[in-house]
Amino acid sequence: MSSDEPLIRVEGLTKHYESDSGFLSRLLGERKWVKAVDGISFEIHEGETLGLVGESGCGKSTTGRTILQLEEPTEGSVYYRGQDITGMSDSELRELRKEMQIIFQNPQSSLNPRLTVNDIIGEALDIHGMATGQSRDEQIKDLLERVGLNASHANRYPNEFSGGQLQRIGIARALAVDPDFIVCDEPVSALDVSVQAQILNLLMDLQDEYGISYLFIAHDLSVVEHIADQIAVMYLGEIAEMGTPRELFSPPQHPYTEALLSAIPEPDPGWETDRVILEGSVPSPIDPPSGCKFHTRCPRVIPPEEFSLPQEEWRAVLYLRNRVAEGGLNVELIEAELDDDGPGAVQGAIREDCGLPEQLSDPEAERLVGDALADIVEAAPEPVETGLEEAFTSPCTAENPALHDIDGGQAACHLFDERYVDDPATAPQAEPPGAED
Amino acid sequence: MAMLEVEDLNVRFYTEDGVVKATNDLSYQIEAGERFGVVGESGAGKSVTSLAVMRLIEEPGVIESGSIRFKGRDLLELSAEEMREIRGNEISMIFQDAETALNPAYTVGEQIAEAVRLHLDMGEEAARERTIELLDSVGIPDPVERYSDYPHQFSGGMQQRAVIAMALSCDPELIIADEPTTALDVTIEAQILELLEDVTEEFDTAIQLITHDLGVVAEFCDRVMVMYAGHPVEMAPVENIYYDPQHPYTVGLMSSIPRIGDERDRLDTIPGRMPDLIEMPSGCNFHPRCPYAEQGCTRTEPRLVDVSSGQPADTDAHLQHSAACLAHTGELTGGLDYTVTVDGQESGGAAQAGGGDE
Numbered sequence: 129m130s131s132d133e134p135l136i137r138v139e140g141l142t143k144h145y146e147s148d149s150g151f152l153s154r155l156l157g158e159r160k161w162v163k164a165v166d167g168i169s170f171e172i173h174e175g176e177t178l179g180l181v182g183e184s185g186c187g188k189s190t191t192g193r194t195i196l197q198l199e200e201p202t203e204g205s206v207y208y209r210g211q212d213i214t215g216m217s218d219s220e221l222r223e224l225r226k227e228m229q230i231i232f233q234n235p236q237s238s239l240n241p242r243l244t245v246n247d248i249i250g251e252a253l254d255i256h257g258m259a260t261g262q263s264r265d266e267q268i269k270d271l272l273e274r275v276g277l278n279a280s281h282a283n284r285y286p287n288e289f290s291g292g293q294l295q296r297i298g299i300a301r302a303l304a305v306d307p308d309f310i311v312c313d314e315p316v317s318a319l320d321v322s323v324q325a326q327i328l329n330l331l332m333d334l335q336d337e338y339g340i341s342y343l344f345i346a347h348d349l350s351v352v353e354h355i356a357d358q359i360a361v362m363y364l365g366e367i368a369e370m371g372t373p374r375e376l377f378s379p380p381q382h383p384y385t386e387a388l389l390s391a392i393p394e395p396d397p398g399w400e401t402d403r404v405i406l407e408g409s410v411p412s413p414i415d416p417p418s419g420c421k422f423h424t425r426c427p428r429v430i431p432p433e434e435f436s437l438p439q440e441e442w443r444a445v446l447y448l449r450n451r452v453a454e455g456g457l458n459v460e461l462i463e464a465e466l467d468d469d470g471p472g473a474v475q476g477a478i479r480e481d482c483g484l485p486e487q488l489s490d491p492e493a494e495r496l497v498g499d500a501l502a503d504i505v506e507a508a509p510e511p512v513e514t515g516l517e518e519a520f521t522s523p524c525t526a527e528n529p530a531l532h533d534i535d536g537g538q539a540a541c542h543l544f545d546e547r548y549v550d551d552p553a554t555a556p557q558a559e560p561p562g563a564e565d
Numbered sequence: 566m567a568m569l570e571v572e573d574l575n576v577r578f579y580t581e582d583g584v585v586k587a588t589n590d591l592s593y594q595i596e597a598g599e600r601f602g603v604v605g606e607s608g609a610g611k612s613v614t615s616l617a618v619m620r621l622i623e624e625p626g627v628i629e630s631g632s633i634r635f636k637g638r639d640l641l642e643l644s645a646e647e648m649r650e651i652r653g654n655e656i657s658m659i660f661q662d663a664e665t666a667l668n669p670a671y672t673v674g675e676q677i678a679e680a681v682r683l684h685l686d687m688g689e690e691a692a693r694e695r696t697i698e699l700l701d702s703v704g705i706p707d708p709v710e711r712y713s714d715y716p717h718q719f720s721g722g723m724q725q726r727a728v729i730a731m732a733l734s735c736d737p738e739l740i741i742a743d744e745p746t747t748a749l750d751v752t753i754e755a756q757i758l759e760l761l762e763d764v765t766e767e768f769d770t771a772i773q774l775i776t777h778d779l780g781v782v783a784e785f786c787d788r789v790m791v792m793y794a795g796h797p798v799e800m801a802p803v804e805n806i807y808y809d810p811q812h813p814y815t816v817g818l819m820s821s822i823p824r825i826g827d828e829r830d831r832l833d834t835i836p837g838r839m840p841d842l843i844e845m846p847s848g849c850n851f852h853p854r855c856p857y858a859e860q861g862c863t864r865t866e867p868r869l870v871d872v873s874s875g876q877p878a879d880t881d882a883h884l885q886h887s888a889a890c891l892a893h894t895g896e897l898t899g900g901l902d903y904t905v906t907v908d909g910q911e912s913g914g915a916a917q918a919g920g921g922d923e
Contacts, residue, residue, distance in 0.1 A: 183750035184721075290838050291607075320606035320777060320839075325821035325832035332831070347750060354823035354832070377825055391755035393780030395822060396907075397803045405759060406752045409720045461709045 133210050134171035135309060135341050136195065141204035142167050143187070143194050147414055163413050164190040166365035167204065169531075170358075172309070175339040179356030181349055181388070183410055187365040188345045192311040195343065196228055197221055208309070226256055229302035233314035235294035239286045245272070245297055246282040252304040271300040276330060292323035299330065303338075311343045316351060328355055349388055353377065361385050364413055364421040366528075371537020382539045383428045417450075419525040420542065424450060429524045430548050435490040444483040445497060446525070449516045451482070452504065459508035475501045496520075523548045566637060567594035568771060569618070569739060572880070574631035576613050576622060583843040587613040587626070589795045592869075592880045597738065598769045602786030602803070604776060604818075608839045610795040611775045615741045618773070619658055620648050635739070654684050657732040661744035663724035667716040673727045674700070674712030677734055684735040699730040703760060722753035726760065733764055740765070743775045758785060779822060783807055788883065791815050794840055794850040797869055800878070801886035808907055811872045811888040813855045816903050849891065857892070857901055867891045 143165040165187040172178045180188045193199045195206050197213060205212050213224060232238035239248055249268045253259045259267050269279035275296040286294055295315060302310050312331065316324040332355060334340060346352050352359055353373045360370040361384060369382035376385060387404040394401070406425045411417055417424045423446075431442040451457045462477050478501060479486065488494040500514035523529075523542040531540040542548050572592045578585035588610045595601045603611045616622050618633055620640060633640045635656065640648065652658075660666045668676055677699060678692040687695065693712070700708035703726040716724055725745065732740055742761065746754040758781065765772050774785055782789055782803065789806045791799040791814065799812040810816045820833035837854045840846055846853050852862040869878040869889045878887035891897040 183752060292838060321779070321818060322606065322821045322835035323838060325823070325834040326836075328823070329831050329834060349751070350823045350825050353825050354827075387752060389825065391751045392825065393754070393758070393778065393784045395779040395783045395807065395819065395824070397783045397807050399783065403755060403759075405755050409722050409753060410750075456707075458707070458710060461707070465709055 134207075135174045135209060136172040136343070137207040137210075138171070138191075138195060139169050139205045139207070140167050141165055141169070141191065141194060141206065142202045143190050143199060144202045160414050163365050163416060165194060165201075166416075168360075168362075168365075168367050169204075170360055170367070170370065172341050172343060172358075174308070174341055175335065176357045177335065177342040177344050177355055179352035179359040180343060180345045180362060181347060181352050181359060182362035183347060185364075185410055185413065186362040187413070188362050189313055191362070192230070192313050192343055192345050196230055196311055197224075198230075222255075226258075226305040227307050228309045228311070229305065229307040230311040230313060231295075231298050231302050231315045233317050235291065235298045235318075236286070238298060239294060239301075241286050244283050244285055245289075248286070248297060249301050249304050252301060256305055258305065267304070268300075271303055272297075274303065274334070275300045276326075290323075292319055292326060295319065295323075295327055296330065299327075299334070303334070306338075307340065309341045309343070311345070313345045314347070315344075317346065317348070324351070331355065349392060361388065364410060364416050366421060367531055367538075367540065368422065369537065369539045369541075370531065375537035378536065380535065380544070382541045383426050383543070384422050387427070419523075419527055420529050420540075423522075423524040426524065428543060430522045430542055432520055432522050435493040435520075437488065437490050437493055440483075441485060441488055441490075441493075444485075445488070445493065445516075445520055446522075448478075448482040448484065448497070448500075449520050452500070452514055453517050455511060457504065459505060463508075471502070471505045474505045478504070493520075567881075567883075568597045568599075568636055569595040569773075570632075570634040570880070571614075571618065572632045572634070574614070574617060574633065575629040576610075576617050576626060577629045578626040580625055580843075585842045586845065587795050587842060588617070591631070591795075591797055593790055593797065593800065594880050594883065595739065595771050595773060596883065598765075598771050599788065600765065600772045600774065600786045602774050602776065602782040602789040603792060604779065604782050604789060605792035606777055606818075606839055608794070608842065609792040610842075611792055612743055613795075614792075615658070615743055615773060615775055618741060619652060619656060653680060653737070654735045655737055656739045656741065657735070657737040659725075659728055659732050659740060659742040659745045661747050663721065663728045663748070664716065666728050667724060669716050672713045672715055673719065674714075677727065677731045680731055680734045695734070696730075699734055700727070702764070703727070703730045703733070704756070705730070721749055722756060725749060725753075725757055729757070729760065729764070733768070733770075736768060737770060739771045739773065741773045741775070744777070745774070746781060747776070747778070754781075761785070779807075779818060791818070794845060795842060796850060796889060798851065798890070799888040800869070801888075802884060805886045808905060809886070810905065811886060811893065811901075812890050813857055813901060813903075814851050815888075816901075816905075817854075817856075849889075857897065857899060859891075859897060859899060861891060861896055861898075865891060865896060867894070867896075870894055 144161040144163050147160040147162050170178060180191060182188050190199065194201045201214055205214050246268055249271055250264055253264055253267065268282055272279045272282060277293060277296050316327050319327060344352060344355055356373060359373055359376050361368045363384050368384045369376060377389060387406045390401055390404045404427055408425055411424060423429050429443065429446060431437050459474065463474055466473055466477055488497060496519050500516050503512045503514055529540045529542050531538050534544045574588050574591040576587040578587055591614060603614060605611050617628055622628060628641060674696050678696040681687055681692040681695050697708045697712055700711060705711050705723060705726055719727060746757050749757060776782060786803050789801065789803050790797050793814050799806065799815050806815060810819060817835035821835060823832055835854050840850060848863045848865050849867050852858040867889045869887050870876060870893050871878055872886050872888050872893050875894045879885060892901045
């Protein structure tokens, strides 16, 4: 790490948007908040790259925009060279834009089609009064050459360039003010692989030459691994795991990182994987799951101490429990589908739907689940108090884990908490369900 | 006789700027139950190829010459009515963008049931039941309830599942999947690929999978065709393409992908970009970007040949490894100078083609 004071320090950054809930519910005071970014902290040192990865909707782009103060954070602070920039005035922020820039994913829509390349890049110079006349033109030509474009193309319009060339223009525009920090928001996602490699190399060359720091946002782990010094994996507005690429990609890992990594299709037909396939999709950030936000999809949820259940059965019980709690179990519909609608058959159908075996291996757990199912079917269509939620609790459903130091990097996962699990790598109850070798 | 036989297909688009040569003398075959991958970058002609098979090329595009035989019948000779029978019934298509493939004004269930009713001549109730079965088989939870949801109530992955259900509805023999997972997150992509693998195995359906992602191809396909500027440049069983690539473009593509665990500081790149399909470079279309190009490459257009014999490629021979590069006909004096290293799995790397011009 280069110096003690990081270039960028983010502390407890939070951004909540009000969801567009319509006039009536606003009138009734039912406001819903989309928790796009929910209290994240990290540092970026001079000349370093922090890669921010995650699936759509995890809040990675919002993080980038909030750091630049393009969005006002709901809570938390962003420090640039030790100075808090969250409360800055517009004129102070404008000065700051000379230091902090952004490159967008889609160069076609982020460059004004009616301006020449000369004016697109020159605009930044004009705004900050950094160069005029002859020296302005020369600087622009110099910038174009630095990003690998022909300086004589300065008078062309964006539609005369290919996607990769447009991205180079976007980079030249960001470089024009000679920034120390650039947010790269999915800069290569829209490009073909051979062009993607050219742009990644260019970004790395520029970093070597000018010592620029990047926040590199991407959904592609292999791209991030290639370019980043530190990687933060985001899930539903929080950081799940953070560390150097080496730390992050060697076990023990956060189960989400593990799943992301194993989901990448390897360009090798002989590759054998024990692929972890996550069920379902990312829950809504309006009403995220309680406890650890990943527990609804996690293949390694810690089972409750009271019962001895294999992971597969425990996940099925958890699924039933969460569905009942959300009111997502429609007994009438299940009944309508069956030829035989006796209570036993309906219970059987619910079991099958949730992946529950006919008999759970733990007798006490079986008794609780059996009673609950009987109550549900009997009371249908009215909801009923089953007691499942209280009976089956685990640290993962009860408490949101904080990001803490682990052996190599940081992770937000109870598997790394000695209170619950002795050794995350060998914890027998934490085997993924149906692990295929 | 293979199930699908495309022969010397030439598709042209007559635009104001000139004639776009989207595919050039393209020939390939797909066997029943086979998974055939078509790989290339934007503008390679992958999507045009699949639209041509479905006869969905629109103005100003035309299929200028060639033939497309499906189970022996030339699709280009069929009437519009006969072609409609084939589409959906025997060949169906999955698009990249599931959201635009579904009609936002109808429920997901109605749309699939409509296809079932039209093609399988079922009554409303039977079609509804078949649809619920289909939704269930593509892994949509609570299919009875989700039947009456509108497309916008589905997540991206769910929409793609619904589109796959629709494509499967009439038990087709060939599915053309055009970048089916490109718009999806990687965990959802893994789910969808697994689903496609399961359903094609179960129903013994052949797939023509179009993608730019070499990882997806390696995982999914039996045989691969690499396209560049409307030409097939290499065709072979999947292992040969990855472990023994025979065209400089394929080599360039492989070495430009970043991979977890690889220690390279810089990625290899292919300089320049895909040529404009209106004014293509003379000789070999790839020569301006090729590190091994010689004088001859600017003049002679390479034919697709068997890499071991140098004889013209035989599309009937499915295990043949063919490539379109002068190196294989002895017309390249310098030859191709690259090495392919296949690392063991412990080190995290695998087939990695390095350019040999450094």
